[in-house]
Amino acid sequence: MKVTRSVKNPIIAPKDVKPSREDFEVVCVFNCGVIRFQGKVLLMLRVAERPKARHGNEVRTVFYDHIQEKITVKSFEKDMPGIGLHDSRYIYTPERIYLSSMSHFRLATSTNGIDFDIDEQPCMEAANVYEMYGIEDPRITKIGDDYWVNYSACSTIGGVTTCLAVTRDFKNFERKGVMFTPDNKDVAIFPEKIHGKYYALNRPISAEYKLKDIWISESPDIEAWGNHRFLISTREGYWDDGRIGCSAVPFRTEAGWLEIYHGASKDNVYCLGAVLLDLEEPWKVISRSENPIMLPEEDYEINGFFGNVIFNCGVLVEEGIVKIYYGAADTYIGYAEVALQDILDDLK
Amino acid sequence: MKVTRSVKNPIIAPKDVKPSREDFEVVCVFNCGVIRFQGKVLLMLRVAERPKARHGNEVRTVFYDHIQEKITVKSFEKDMPGIGLHDSRYIYTPERIYLSSMSHFRLATSTNGIDFDIDEQPCMEAANVYEMYGIEDPRITKIGDDYWVNYSACSTIGGVTTCLAVTRDFKNFERKGVMFTPDNKDVAIFPEKIHGKYYALNRPISAEYKLKDIWISESPDIEAWGNHRFLISTREGYWDDGRIGCSAVPFRTEAGWLEIYHGASKDNVYCLGAVLLDLEEPWKVISRSENPIMLPEEDYEINGFFGNVIFNCGVLVEEGIVKIYYGAADTYIGYAEVALQDILDDLK
Numbered sequence: 001m002k003v004t005r006s007v008k009n010p011i012i013a014p015k016d017v018k019p020s021r022e023d024f025e026v027v028c029v030f031n032c033g034v035i036r037f038q039g040k041v042l043l044m045l046r047v048a049e050r051p052k053a054r055h056g057n058e059v060r061t062v063f064y065d066h067i068q069e070k071i072t073v074k075s076f077e078k079d080m081p082g083i084g085l086h087d088s089r090y091i092y093t094p095e096r097i098y099l100s101s102m103s104h105f106r107l108a109t110s111t112n113g114i115d116f117d118i119d120e121q122p123c124m125e126a127a128n129v130y131e132m133y134g135i136e137d138p139r140i141t142k143i144g145d146d147y148w149v150n151y152s153a154c155s156t157i158g159g160v161t162t163c164l165a166v167t168r169d170f171k172n173f174e175r176k177g178v179m180f181t182p183d184n185k186d187v188a189i190f191p192e193k194i195h196g197k198y199y200a201l202n203r204p205i206s207a208e209y210k211l212k213d214i215w216i217s218e219s220p221d222i223e224a225w226g227n228h229r230f231l232i233s234t235r236e237g238y239w240d241d242g243r244i245g246c247s248a249v250p251f252r253t254e255a256g257w258l259e260i261y262h263g264a265s266k267d268n269v270y271c272l273g274a275v276l277l278d279l280e281e282p283w284k285v286i287s288r289s290e291n292p293i294m295l296p297e298e299d300y301e302i303n304g305f306f307g308n309v310i311f312n313c314g315v316l317v318e319e320g321i322v323k324i325y326y327g328a329a330d331t332y333i334g335y336a337e338v339a340l341q342d343i344l345d346d347l348k
Numbered sequence: 349m350k351v352t353r354s355v356k357n358p359i360i361a362p363k364d365v366k367p368s369r370e371d372f373e374v375v376c377v378f379n380c381g382v383i384r385f386q387g388k389v390l391l392m393l394r395v396a397e398r399p400k401a402r403h404g405n406e407v408r409t410v411f412y413d414h415i416q417e418k419i420t421v422k423s424f425e426k427d428m429p430g431i432g433l434h435d436s437r438y439i440y441t442p443e444r445i446y447l448s449s450m451s452h453f454r455l456a457t458s459t460n461g462i463d464f465d466i467d468e469q470p471c472m473e474a475a476n477v478y479e480m481y482g483i484e485d486p487r488i489t490k491i492g493d494d495y496w497v498n499y500s501a502c503s504t505i506g507g508v509t510t511c512l513a514v515t516r517d518f519k520n521f522e523r524k525g526v527m528f529t530p531d532n533k534d535v536a537i538f539p540e541k542i543h544g545k546y547y548a549l550n551r552p553i554s555a556e557y558k559l560k561d562i563w564i565s566e567s568p569d570i571e572a573w574g575n576h577r578f579l580i581s582t583r584e585g586y587w588d589d590g591r592i593g594c595s596a597v598p599f600r601t602e603a604g605w606l607e608i609y610h611g612a613s614k615d616n617v618y619c620l621g622a623v624l625l626d627l628e629e630p631w632k633v634i635s636r637s638e639n640p641i642m643l644p645e646e647d648y649e650i651n652g653f654f655g656n657v658i659f660n661c662g663v664l665v666e667e668g669i670v671k672i673y674y675g676a677a678d679t680y681i682g683y684a685e686v687a688l689q690d691i692l693d694d695l696k
Contacts, residue, residue, distance in 0.1 A: 129578070130578075154556075154557075155557075156557055157559075157578050158554070158557075158559075158578055159552070159554025159556055159557040159559050160554060160556050160557070161576075164574075176574070176575065177574065177575035177576065177577065178574075178575065178576040178577065179574060179576075180528075180529045180576070181528045181529060181532050181550060181552035181563060181565070181576045182552050182553075182554040182557075182559070183552075183553075183554045183555060183556050183557075184529050202529060204507070204529035204530050204531075205530075205531075205555055205556070206506070206507025206508060206530040206531045207531060207553055207555030208502075208507055208508050208531050208553070209502075209503075209504055209506075209507040209508070209530075209531075211505075211506075211507050211530070215529060217529070218572070219572050219574075220568060220569060220572055221568060221572075223574045223575065224566070224567050224568055224569075224572035224573050224574035224575075225572050225573065225574060226512075226524070226525065226526075226527060226567075226571045226572035226573060227524065227525035227526065227571065227572075228509075228525065228526040228527075228528070228529045229525065229526065230477070230478075230505050230506055
């Protein structure tokens with residue numbers, strides 16, 4: 001399959017994003033939601049920041065403190081008893097585990113889809129007990145005049161959850177709470193009703209049965225979900241034999257609903273593939289990619305905070321082109337184009 | 349607290365239940381839903397059966413085969429290579445794990461609440477891929493003329509789930525699918541709307557954060573659920589420090605919604621306690637039992653298929669008495685009465 005990456009890739013890097021506070025630094029800018037809004041391409045960036053150390057023996061963390069009800073910075077001495085700093089993602093302390101960075105959402109807009117103006121402040125940030133460790137991986141679904149945003153959130157109280165919000169202007173976001181009981185993330189809401197019901201893909205985890213599969217759920221109103229059904233699972237011996245989850249918001253094609261999903265192999269190489277679902281009964285699978293549409297090949301996809309990752313939270317489909325804005329190596333945002341017909345031909 | 353057990357306890361034992369097939373035997377009759385229906389006490393019994401071995405070297409399992417779409421019996425030689433029979437609940441084979449028994453639901457009715465007429469055939473049994481390992485722990489909520497039944501179901505495809513069905517006559521049950529994404533069980537639906545919304549307690553599992561807590565969710569229509577919120581967790585050093593889950597369908601009192609829940613200690617002693625929730629905002633906890641209301645004390649509660657268990661799926665509250673029908677040692681059904689006022693006084 002011919003995938004054309006932008007020559008300007010990565011189109012957004014951490015250095016392009018201003019920290020939200022003077023004492024913070026931006027570590028990663030990656031998995032972004034995308035929509036066309038007021039004629040422009042609008043990205044909702046996941047920006048991961050961390051508090052800068054103020055001296056050589058300091059390490060600091062940031063989290064949402066649900067007791068104080070505010071985002072809070074905490075400082076540790078690197079040589080304090082019981083501290084663990086061996087994994088760059090975490091700060092282990094005797095009391096509990098902290099993350100070394102926290103994500104918020106930042107808007108970026110562009111007229112050409114490649115060069116983006118990036119806001120200086122977050123449009124959404126952690127604001128309740130379920131979002132203790134920040135907010136991650138936004139996906140945007142336009143239904144009528146409403147833009148529904150769902151995103152992952154983690155906490156020691158709520159586990160791994162997906163939260164829901166709605167906006168009309170990308171300035172005011174009305175939070176609608178946790179969408180599915182934990183653990184469940186990688187959620188994508190279909191952009192229209194099908195025979196009177198809304199549908200969403202999601203990825204629950206059954207610890208008891210060791211399952212991390214994609215399910216499909218239905219709703220009368222986008223806020224409440226039921227009749228949850230298993231849809232597809234990992235495939236032994238394939239590129240997606242380790243874990244799968246939905247990525248892009250599904251979109252309508254003549255052949256069926258097309259979902260660009262992510263799959264990882266057992267050795268953690270994250271690729272994108274496609275699954276085609278029945279237009280009338282979207283819980284029925286028509287076909288699925290034998291091989292990935294995109295896999296990590298470029299340096300900025302292979303090397304980063306967490307390497308060998310291509311991760312997507314949304315695409316634009318315009319004039320027969322699938323425009324993919326994707327997180328690369330959990331550090332950058334890349335852009336690539338694929339002809340829709342190529343994906344559909346591959347699924348035949 | 350004064351708990352009065354029936355002198356006829358256990359009021360129902362496996363020997364009282366006729367197997368649904370001649371080649372099966374009833375192993376356990378326990379966790380039952382309860383409601384007053386057409387003037388009588390109606391129990392929806394969880395009956396666990398297993399196929400009888402036909403010769404000394406045989407062990408047989410029963411499960412719902414979703415490929416063949418029927419309940420299927422499978423036979424193994426006890427000395428086949430790779431078989432594991434060390435745990436009485438399971439049959440381990442190289443191919444997969446089977447259960448040694450499978451549960452269905454059986455109706456039992458009584459005019460005096462103690463002596464029951466038990467149907468000879470199931471009213472509900474495993475019927476789809478999510479119910480591969482049977483159906484368990486029914487809870488009944490009456491809303492208008494509808495009786496909503498939710499129950500646990502397990503499978504290698506769906507994990508640990510809760511399914512929903514509705515009936516008006518306890519003969520025809522309309523299935524409504526999986527209520528919450530896996531793993532989630534111990535679900536109880538409130539019997540009335542509160543400010544325009546239905547509510548349900550449930551017990552999701554976060555494997556990632558090692559959480560097994562009670563949550564509360566809301567719904568416009570009982571079938572679709574959203575705005576999931578953490579409610580209560582296990583308590584270190586208490587009788588419920590191992591795991592908790594809701595038990596009875598909550599009921600309205602002057603002091604608040606009263607939920608009889610189950611808690612297990614870290615050494616797996618299952619007791620009943622109570623939690624009082626705000627009448628107008630049921631996601632707010634007013635108080636919670638310091639000590640259990642009921643704990644396993646009698647021989648039939650201590651010794652059985654899985655001993656030291658008192659487990660409840662519903663109560664009748666009549667004339668100031670909380671009438672508790674409970675599973676004892678995962679083998680029998682017991683009956684006990686507690687004065688409602690005693691429970692409320694204990695929660696002050």
